[in-house]
Amino acid sequence: MNKKPESAKNNNKFNAQEELEFEKHLQKLEDPNYEGETNFVLSKNASALEKSKYEVCQKILGYKQDNHLTTEQVAKKMQLSVPETKEIFLAHLDKFTLDRLMVYASQIFSPSQIKLTIGRKGSFVYA
Numbered sequence: 001m002n003k004k005p006e007s008a009k010n011n012n013k014f015n016a017q018e019e020l021e022f023e024k025h026l027q028k029l030e031d032p033n034y035e036g037e038t039n040f041v042l043s044k045n046a047s048a049l050e051k052s053k054y055e056v057c058q059k060i061l062g063y064k065q066d067n068h069l070t071t072e073q074v075a076k077k078m079q080l081s082v083p084e085t086k087e088i089f090l091a092h093l094d095k096f097t098l099d100r101l102m103v104y105a106s107q108i109f110s111p112s113q114i115k116l117t118i119g120r121k122g123s124f125v126y127a
Helices: 016-030 048-066 071-078 082-089 098-106
Strands: 115-119 122-126
Touching: 048 071, 048 082, 048 098, 071 082
Parallel strands: none
Antiparallel strands: 115 122
16 A cells, blocks of 8 residues: 655645635636736737737846846836836737837847747747
């Protein structure tokens, strides 16, 4: 008979307080009116346009992280407000058009760093 040690049995379980906190947090995130800082993810059937916009957002966020910049510094470089810049970092794709995102990317990347590659299986944007 294979019995797991007591410590192994409890690794995947929450106590009652943790369970309650998790449920509260989950309800808050699922609220359609929640305006917290939630990073959007692409659906499995995302369009080429959504994938391109997402990729530009990720490249802009990567620029911030790679250069150890604050949100305010990146916002200033792109001539955006801090809330708009946060929306880019969190990939709020519905808030921006692709051409608008490309304008912002061109303010922080050189023209030689911005490239659009179209392959047989979709579009990918590299900034």
